[in-house]
Amino acid sequence: MRLSTLFSLANLPIPDFDREIDSITAQAQSAGEHSLFFCLRGAKTDGHLFAREASLRGAVVVCETPCGVPDEIIVNDTHEAYALLCAALYENPQQSIRLFAVTGTNGKTSVATTVYEILRKSGISAGLFATTGARWGTKEAALSLTTPQPFDFYRILSEMKEDGVTHVVMEASSHALDQKRLFGLQFSVAVFTNLTQDHFDYHENMVQYFCAKKKLFSMAEQAVICVDDPYGKELSESLTIPVKTVSRTGSPADYRIVSCQNDSRGVTFHVIDNAQTEHELHFGIIGDFSAENALCAVLVCTAAGISFEQAAALLQTIDTIPGRCEQIKNRLGITVLCDYAHTPDGIRNVIAAARTVTQKQLILVFGCGGDRDKTKRPLMGEAACDADFVVITSDNPRHEPPGHIMREIIQGMRPDVCYLALRDRAAAIRYALCRATPGDTVVIAGKGHEKAQDIAGKRFCFDERKLIRHLLRVMEENQHC
Structure with a gap:
């Protein structure tokens, strides 16, 4: 050109x-x-x-x-x-595609992927940009960033358009919004999930972090906002565009989740809307926070022309989002959950979700990334104390010594909490699985869908879910360890 x-x-x-x-x-x-x-x-x-x-x-x-x-x-x-x-x-492919975006600290991937799945299952030709990668039709593309740089974004979006995609849902990270990677885009709906401490290696404080997130809504025609935290409430009250609010803690909202029942099949929850109509929904991923994510996704889909009832029916057919409270099946009588939780709030949420399906002990395996926000490490250690036994290990140490990161995590833990520190993540996972007995739950948090580990400036293949399945098969063959 x-x-x-x-x-x-x-x-x-x-x-x-x-x-x-x-x-x-x-x-x-x-x-x-x-x-x-x-x-x-x-x-x-x-x-x-x-x-x-x-x-x-x-x-x-x-x-x-x-x-x-x-x-x-x-x-x-x-x-x-x-x-x-x-x-x-790329000849402005965004002009002929309806765009939807999700921002927040936790839940972005779950909401975006659920919207994508409902759109796809309803017969709409949809595309997805998420932490887990880009997807459309039978195609996939790996992404190095949650929200790609503009050149990569438009290159893939152009290919999506050529393949007939009409609706695209994406995660909007605070980094991308601050760096104007999405400048010039217009979104049909923008979603705000929550805001808790993260990325303080980039943003100086929560005010700057919130300001970055808030920029998305100046580019949106409508919004769906969770108002259970003060940032969501403040955002909902400041916007001039149409807003649908969501709550699961009793806060005044257009859609209130009034009850959740979790079991091994997921979460069944009841919603009362602003017309005082009650709806029952089911989502195949456990956790009260999963119900909130699912409700946000359903409300986004109604803006795409799908009825609430149809979206709720299609929601029932979704039982897995890679690395998001993902259950790894086995015949050992233990529940194994693989989750991407890498913030204090994320750790608390996944532990709370796991408790609903745990008969005996809850074992948590987690670590913290190197070269990232160091202030949240002791806070994650504190959050981990909600588990019965904790295995502290390496995550993506990058250029930091894993032992140093682990010591900073331990500083936040109560002295009465039982834990073990193992630098080797594979060994830590194996130890936790072998320690578990029927009725126990093992939560392996931090990496979720990721298939590599960053250590000392090098990237090593490390598919955690594949490793877990292999270890469980060996244990099944040997009737445990």
């Missing part, structure tokens, strides 16, 4: 020179003769520092301040221009 055409499609001022463009990048090493290089200012570095390298590689440089290189284009905001021009390069 010609540079002039590209800027015209993005509704940006057309440069006074022209050139053929076939790629857009924010990485200088990826720049080439027919590429646009964007100088993006980040938390740790400034892309303007790499403008000369990109120019020497033949790229056209887009910057906010002059970099002194040939053929540079100066714009007010490179983040905004980056998003708009990536969309333009």
Whole structure:
């Protein structure tokens, strides 16, 4: 595409020179003769520092301040221009697709995936962007970020459009919203699940974290908001767009969950709407928080033209979301749950959900990621004390010593709590499973769907669910350990 055409499609001022463009990048090493290089200012570095390298590689440089290189284009905001021009390069596929987005600390993947599944099962051609990857039809694409960078997002969205996708649901992370990766998009519905401590390695405090999340709703036509935490309540009261509110703790709301019954098949719950009509719904994933996630998903689908009753009926057919309170079946009489919980609130929620199906002891295996928010480590240790026995282990230590991370977790634990620290995650999982007896529940938290582990700057294959199934088969063959 010609540079002039590209800027015209993005509704940006057309440069006074022209050139053929076939790629857009924010990485200088990826720049080439027919590429646009964007100088993006980040938390740790400034892309303007790499403008000369990109120019020497033949790229056209887009910057906010002059970099002194040939053929540079100066714009007010490179983040905004980056998003708009990536969309333009793929001929603005978002203009013919209805978009839905979910934000919050916990529950984003569960809500987004449930919306996708209901849409798909209703006959709508749907697509999904989630922490677990992108999916549409029979196709899948791995994502390195929960919310992709604009170039990757529009590349996949364009392919979805070519394949006939008409509705796309996605997770909107606070990082993506802060970095304007979604700039220029319009969402039919935006969902807010909750806000608890996370990402303090990026956001300085809860106020900044909330402000980043709140940006999504300036791009939405309607909202679905859980009002059980003060941030959700504040958000619902500040918006001028139509809002449907949800509560499971008795807070005033348009849709109130008044009872939940959990068993091995999932959660059955009753909802009273603002017309005082009562509905019974069933979702195949245990936990009162799962009921809340499911209700949010149903309300999103009603905005897509599906009746509440049809969406509720299709909800009953969903029994698994990869790595989200996922039950790993076995013949040993123990309940095994694999979950992505990696925040204090997430740990508390999954333990509470597991309690509803636990006859005897609840054993928890978890760790904390390295090079991330260190302040939540003792808080996660404190939350883990709700279990009967805790195995503290490695998660994704990245460049930090696993033992150091584990010690910071232990600092938050009560002295009366029984625990064991094992650095090797596979050994920790094996120990927990072998310790369990019929009637016990083992919760393995932190990695969920992930298939790799980041250790000392290297990425190692580590499919946790596959490992758990293998260990359970061996135990079944040997009648336990």
